[in-house]
Amino acid sequence: LLMPLRVVQKPAHRCIRALKAVQTEHVVPQVYTRRSSSAPVPRITSHYTICPRDKDPRWEGVEMERFADEADVVIVGGGPAGLSAAIRLKQLANQHEKELRVCVVEKASQIGAHTLSGACLEPSALNELIPDWKDRGAPLNTKVTEDRFAILTEKYRIPVPILPGLPMNNHGNYIVRLGHFVRWLGEQAEELGVELYPGYAASEVLFHEDGSVKGIATNDVGIAKDGSPKDIFERGMELHAKVTVFGEGCHGHLAKQLYKHFNLREGCEPQTYAIGLKEVGLDYTNPYLSPFREFQRWKHHPSVVPTLEGGSRIAYGARALNEGGFQSVPKLTFPGGALIGCSPGFMNVPKIKGTHTAMKSGMLAAEAIFSKLTDENLQSDTAGIHVPSYEESLKNSWVWKELRSVRNIRPSFHNYFGLYGGMVYTGIFYWILRGKEPWTLKHAGLDAAQLKPAKECTPIEYPKPDGKISFDLLSSVALSGTNHEHDQPPHLTLKDDSVPVAQNLAVYDGPEQRFCPAGVYEFVPLESGEGMRLQINAQNCVHCKTCDIKDPSQNINWVVPEGSGGPAYNGM
Amino acid sequence: MAARVLVGVKRVIDYAVKIRVKPDNTGVVTDGVKHSMNPFCEIAVEEAVRLKEKKLVKEVVAVSCGPQQVQETIRTALAMGADRGIHVEVSGKDYDTLGPLQVSKILAALAKKEEASLVILGKQAIDDDCNQTGQMTAALLDWPQGTFASEVTIDGDKIKVIREIDGGLETIKINMPAVVTADLRLNTPRYATLPNIMKAKKKKIASVKPGELGVDLTSRLEVLRVEEPAQRQAGVKVETVEDLVGKLKEAGRI
Numbered sequence: 001l002l003m004p005l006r007v008v009q010k011p012a013h014r015c016i017r018a019l020k021a022v023q024t025e026h027v028v029p030q031v032y033t034r035r036s037s038s039a040p041v042p043r044i045t046s047h048y049t050i051c052p053r054d055k056d057p058r059w060e061g062v063e064m065e066r067f068a069d070e071a072d073v074v075i076v077g078g079g080p081a082g083l084s085a086a087i088r089l090k091q092l093a094n095q096h097e098k099e100l101r102v103c104v105v106e107k108a109s110q111i112g113a114h115t116l117s118g119a120c121l122e123p124s125a126l127n128e129l130i131p132d133w134k135d136r137g138a139p140l141n142t143k144v145t146e147d148r149f150a151i152l153t154e155k156y157r158i159p160v161p162i163l164p165g166l167p168m169n170n171h172g173n174y175i176v177r178l179g180h181f182v183r184w185l186g187e188q189a190e191e192l193g194v195e196l197y198p199g200y201a202a203s204e205v206l207f208h209e210d211g212s213v214k215g216i217a218t219n220d221v222g223i224a225k226d227g228s229p230k231d232i233f234e235r236g237m238e239l240h241a242k243v244t245v246f247g248e249g250c251h252g253h254l255a256k257q258l259y260k261h262f263n264l265r266e267g268c269e270p271q272t273y274a275i276g277l278k279e280v281g282l283d284y285t286n287p288y289l290s291p292f293r294e295f296q297r298w299k300h301h302p303s304v305v306p307t308l309e310g311g312s313r314i315a316y317g318a319r320a321l322n323e324g325g326f327q328s329v330p331k332l333t334f335p336g337g338a339l340i341g342c343s344p345g346f347m348n349v350p351k352i353k354g355t356h357t358a359m360k361s362g363m364l365a366a367e368a369i370f371s372k373l374t375d376e377n378l379q380s381d382t383a384g385i386h387v388p389s390y391e392e393s394l395k396n397s398w399v400w401k402e403l404r405s406v407r408n409i410r411p412s413f414h415n416y417f418g419l420y421g422g423m424v425y426t427g428i429f430y431w432i433l434r435g436k437e438p439w440t441l442k443h444a445g446l447d448a449a450q451l452k453p454a455k456e457c458t459p460i461e462y463p464k465p466d467g468k469i470s471f472d473l474l475s476s477v478a479l480s481g482t483n484h485e486h487d488q489p490p491h492l493t494l495k496d497d498s499v500p501v502a503q504n505l506a507v508y509d510g511p512e513q514r515f516c517p518a519g520v521y522e523f524v525p526l527e528s529g530e531g532m533r534l535q536i537n538a539q540n541c542v543h544c545k546t547c548d549i550k551d552p553s554q555n556i557n558w559v560v561p562e563g564s565g566g567p568a569y570n571g572m
Numbered sequence: 573m574a575a576r577v578l579v580g581v582k583r584v585i586d587y588a589v590k591i592r593v594k595p596d597n598t599g600v601v602t603d604g605v606k607h608s609m610n611p612f613c614e615i616a617v618e619e620a621v622r623l624k625e626k627k628l629v630k631e632v633v634a635v636s637c638g639p640q641q642v643q644e645t646i647r648t649a650l651a652m653g654a655d656r657g658i659h660v661e662v663s664g665k666d667y668d669t670l671g672p673l674q675v676s677k678i679l680a681a682l683a684k685k686e687e688a689s690l691v692i693l694g695k696q697a698i699d700d701d702c703n704q705t706g707q708m709t710a711a712l713l714d715w716p717q718g719t720f721a722s723e724v725t726i727d728g729d730k731i732k733v734i735r736e737i738d739g740g741l742e743t744i745k746i747n748m749p750a751v752v753t754a755d756l757r758l759n760t761p762r763y764a765t766l767p768n769i770m771k772a773k774k775k776k777i778a779s780v781k782p783g784e785l786g787v788d789l790t791s792r793l794e795v796l797r798v799e800e801p802a803q804r805q806a807g808v809k810v811e812t813v814e815d816l817v818g819k820l821k822e823a824g825r826i
Contacts, residue, residue, distance in 0.1 A: 109608070110606060218766050232761075236765075237766045478590055479590050481590055568586060
């Protein structure tokens with residue numbers, strides 16, 4: 001069931017606004033009404049990435065040396081892409097009787113605990129990676145038997161036929177609990193000799209003197225909320241590798257740094273996202289919109305209620321997903337490293353599937369890296385090894401063909417006729433012509449730039465949750481099992497502590513208090529009475545990355561908290 | 573100088589996870605749920621490691637009873653500084669009915685076998701909240717016990733323990749060998765950092781079966797039913813004291 005947001009509310013207005021959004025170029029509005037407040041801005045951010053420790057007197061004399069270890073390949077992120085890469089590397093190593101040390105670091109306390117998805121898995125990549133997955137007990141048990149696609153209006157449901165050949169057709173696919181599938185992949189990886197380290201987050205990229213990537217460092221532990229060292233402070237550890245593979249999932253924070261450092265996004269479009277709750281596009285323009293509450297409202301639609309009635313809510317979670325597809329894929333390799341999975345973003349949007357392409361990208365990276373590392377005549381200009389053959393092999397694989405054929409479907413919805421235009425376009429150009437048209441449509445630009453100032457939009461009245469089908473936010477968040485060590489600097493860092501009130505609240509009425517699916521951001525009145533301040537409830541964070549994506553000022557920088565903090569999803 | 577400390581560690585459902593009762597009401601859902609070391613056991617391990625760092629004990633041995641997965645918990649203890657581990661293999665039905673009595677029999681047998689002079693445990697586990705294992709172990713060994721310890725000082729062959737009790741703090745001096753159970757304020761446990769986890773992979777974990785220790789695991793308890801706590805009823809707001817008294821009388825409370 002696809003629920004395009006636009007159809008639920010005033011279709012005509014929405015379409016015209018959509019057109020206007022397309023016309024305004026991706027420029028962050030420079031309207032900056034600085035409230036002249038005499039009250040100083042309360043200090044929010046104390047993380048060392050914003051407040052450096054080398055000048056901080058509280059850190060004088062603290063031992064900052066890090067223990068370092070060497071591996072052949074270090075993989076950041078134990079999700080489908082990272083584990084597929086690890087498995088493939090070890091398969092090749094065992095096949096060719098070569099020694100290869102492969103280490104995977106994962107911020108969740110156990111493999112799969114931060115994995116969230118629908119999920120409808122296309123087994124193509126799995127069939128290539130582990131052909132006997134059924135005998136090995138992979139948790140793919142539920143084959144898709146029926147597909148239904150419809151447009152929902154306020155009260156009614158218009159069914160749309162899914163013709164074979166359309167990307168939404170799920171014949172041959174499996175409904176899986178992706179967290180359990182990832183856990184199973186982890187077990188396969190360990191059996192092959194991969195070193196898995198859940199509970200340890202990669203927080204820093206390390207560079208050689210020649211600028212190539214040297215490896216990563218895990219997070220420091222034992223820093224108090226105000227940024228000072230506690231008695232139990234310990235430095236993270238450095239893991240050096242010939243090649244470091246980054247598979248952090250959608251909008252990874254180290255990937256964000258790497259894009260800037262190596263200019264990997266030159267020549268590709270900015271990535272656009274959705275939040276999986278499921279699924280509300282993040283390119284919405286009304287700052288009064290709350291994806292969580294839209295989801296609650298959707299559950300009450302007459303055609304949805306019968307499926308949910310009588311059930312009880314046992315889990316909750318949220319995660320951003322990338323929707324940019326073909327146009328938004330950056331450069332994938334740089335000296336010393338490579339990007340795989342949803343981090344660069346290979347999701348097939350109309351199919352709503354990215355797991356199979358993520359896995360395949362991991363496998364292709366592994367193959368390219370393996371041949372490079374075992375090449376006896378290897379000559380590298382840089383200490384960290386560059387593997388551009390990975391990008392080449394990806395562009396020659398079915399992943400690229402698939403992404404290319406659907407590249408124009410989502411952008412085709414950004415037109416005057418909105419949803420209907422998009423469907424007509426898809427019908428003609430995809431179903432009949434298989435995406436072979438010569439032109440490539442563009443996206444609307446950065447999601448963060450799509451918000452219009454609050455005064456140009458109307459606040460949305462959301463119905464109260466009924467406690468049976470729809471629920472309030474905080475009780476939902478408790479079900480995610482999320483928790484963080486409370487005495488640590490908030491990992492949702494602000495480049496400038498004054499911007500949330502001075503700009504986000506003033507111009508956009510504080511959209512962060514609405515788009516965060518975990519209630520992390522709250523605007524509360526100042527103790528002195530006059531004005532507001534932003535309160536960050538970092539412990540609630542479910543690591544979805546929506547705030548880093550949608551903040552109109554792009555002031556929020558999500559960094560990794562102490563390892564093993566975050567949600568405790570079980571087979572989500 | 574005391575030679576060996578035995579520390580018991582229990583693998584429990586992580587404290588931040590929302591517990592769900594199984595649909596058949598026989599227990600709670602544990603499959604795939606995040607587990608970690610019992611917080612009081614972490615404090616016990618920390619105390620043992622500190623004693624070793626002060627050179628008051630020679631060796632710290634971490635023990636856990638359960639299926640294959642408890643080895644992760646023992647590894648965490650090893651990463652915090654324990655020297656070696658002992659995994660007492662208990663699984664299936666035996667594990668479901670494993671309680672303080674069985675565990676204390678196992679620990680008593682191990683304490684004798686390993687010639688430990690000190691057994692440090694957490695005061696209670698956060699899943700069953702029994703607060704019995706330490707006390708039972710001491711009784712089975714006929715050793716003195718210092719429970720709810722918020723401070724432990726070794727003085728020759730005696731231990732001074734400051735205990736947290738209802739009325740405040742009680743200081744006692746007990747002879748070694750002894751059993752001590754750790755309370756919250758005893759210390760702040762260190763992190764198991766990645767280099768230590770890597771080093772811990774090289775430390776030994778020996779496996780042993782309860783039968784080899786001469787322990788009978790039969791339980792004298794049978795769990796009949798597990799239920800969620802009753803839903804909290806909505807309260808009623810009243811305007812005046814008279815209303816309040818009236819409502820209480822109606823409900824038969826006064």
